[in-house]
Amino acid sequence: MTQQTASPTDKPAGPGGPAGGAVTLTGLGKTYGDFTAVHPLDLTIPEGSFFALLGASGCGKTTTLRMVAGLEDPTSGTVRIGDQDVTALPPYKRPVNTVFQNYALFPHLDIHENVAFGLRRRGIKSVKSQVESMLDLVELGHLARRKPHQLSGGQQQRVAVARALINHPKVLLLDEPLGALDLKLRRQMQLELKRIQTDVGITFVHVTHDQEEAMTMADTIAVMNAGRIEQLGAPTDLYENPRTTFVANFLGQSNLIEAQISGTSSDDLLLSVGDRRLVMPAARCAARSAQSGDKVLAGVRPEKITIVHADDADDIPTGRNSMTGRIVDASFTGVSTQYVVNSPWCPELAVFAQNVERDGRLVPGADVVLHWSPAHTFGLDAAQDIEAGEVSA
Structure with a gap:
């Protein structure tokens, strides 16, 4: 079993922030009868980082969080x-x-007394300055005397965070804390949570099924699938260099094209897709072997592709990967138009084109x-399920 360690962070602990907030899971696993919810995993989350456990329902992320919190007893391993x-x-x-999705405010x-509750429970008499400081952190000092029902969902969520942080935990656990908010408010709160974590400098471990949410807030993401960590890394690395079809499809959207390695050229692999030729950097191929004759899945993200009318094909710069096809669907989404293109070599290629100069x-x-830079092509093992990780509409 390989120890997986999240990337360290350079952020110092905030004023008054507790030291020793690293989380180390060793052989941690959980079974329920014959069902394995979490296969034994090794993971180290550095102190002061914002870490996300990302995955679909039933992948084991919440069970892992609950074992860290002490709400579930592990079948094996240590925390x-x-x-x-x-x-x-x-x-x-x-x-x-722990901050839960329903906030559980009294x-x-x-609001002042909700935040003060943990301190009073511990017998601390003088709480005013601590509560005011914490409400200022979450920018709710002016609402201290309101009741929870008088606040918006986002404000209630910040109260729940303040109530948790006032106890000076070494680690704050967040279990789908934004799930009950509407889209616009959820995006606003993503930035707020990241700001709060940066200010206090303690370790945040955040469970979510929302890819955008994880990528917006986390320094490091562990993508979980069927009780295992599929891939661990910084958001940009996971997105640009997925190692499995599950990560490529679950974290954003990918076009995966069945190809065969036909040769090499300098630091590139030459690929055959029917009678088409594609080029891919050898360093971006995650297949177990990368030799001539091996089959691979050549991947490219939809926003990396440029789409032009067939009449303008002669204007495409040399050296680009390209495929021909026919548009079968076009959806205007405001910031972009999303096309679905059927190609003889790959059905339903997705293309996202910014609405700058629409043709x-x-x-x-x-x-x-369709054409794109060879540098934007990544390779995956063709033995994997090409549809793994795809999110159903």
Whole structure:
């Protein structure tokens, strides 16, 4: 079993932030009878980082979080927070706090008293300055005497974060905390949570099924699938260099084209797709072997592709990868138009074109040429399920 370590962060602990907030999971697994929810995994989350566990429902991400929180007993393995083994400790004795999707605010208490609750429970008498400081952090000081029902969903979410942070946990666990918010507010709160984490400098571990949410906030993402970590890395690295078809399809959208390696040229692999030739950097091929005759899946993201009418094919710069096809669908989404193109070598190629100078000829039924830089091509093992990770509409 390989120890997986999230990339370290250069962010120092914030004022008053607790030290020793690294999370180390060793052989941590969970089974329910014959069902394995989390296969034994090794993972180290550096202190002060914003870490996301990303995956579809049932992948094991929430179970993993609950084992860190002490809300689930692991079947195997250990949980360490800093230098402390907390595996056998009950939740209230662990240096963590959890924010859930429903926030669980006390409706009969105002915002000030909701945030103060944890301090008062511990017998701390003088809480005013600490509560005010925490409400200022989440920019809600002016609403301190309102009740939860008088706040918006985003404001309630920030109260829940403040209530958790005032106890100075070494690690803050967030279980789908934005799931109940509408799209616009969810995007606003993504930035707010990232700001708060940067300000306090403690370790955040965030569970979500939302790819955009994870990529917006996290320093490091672990993509989970069927109880295992499929790939671990920075958002840009996972997106640009997926190692499996699941990650390529789940994190954003990818066109995967069945190809065969026909040779090499300098640092590139030459690919055959029917009678077409494509070029791919050898360094971007994640297939187990990369020799002539091997089959691979050549991948390219939809926004990396340029689409032109077939009449303009002669204007395409030399050295570009290209494929011909016919538009079968075009959807205007405001910032871009999303095309689906059927090609003799790959059905339903997706293309996202920014609406800068729209070509009125690019409509369903039009013959087109798709072209992109060879540098934007990545390669995956062709033995994998080409549809793995695709999100159903």
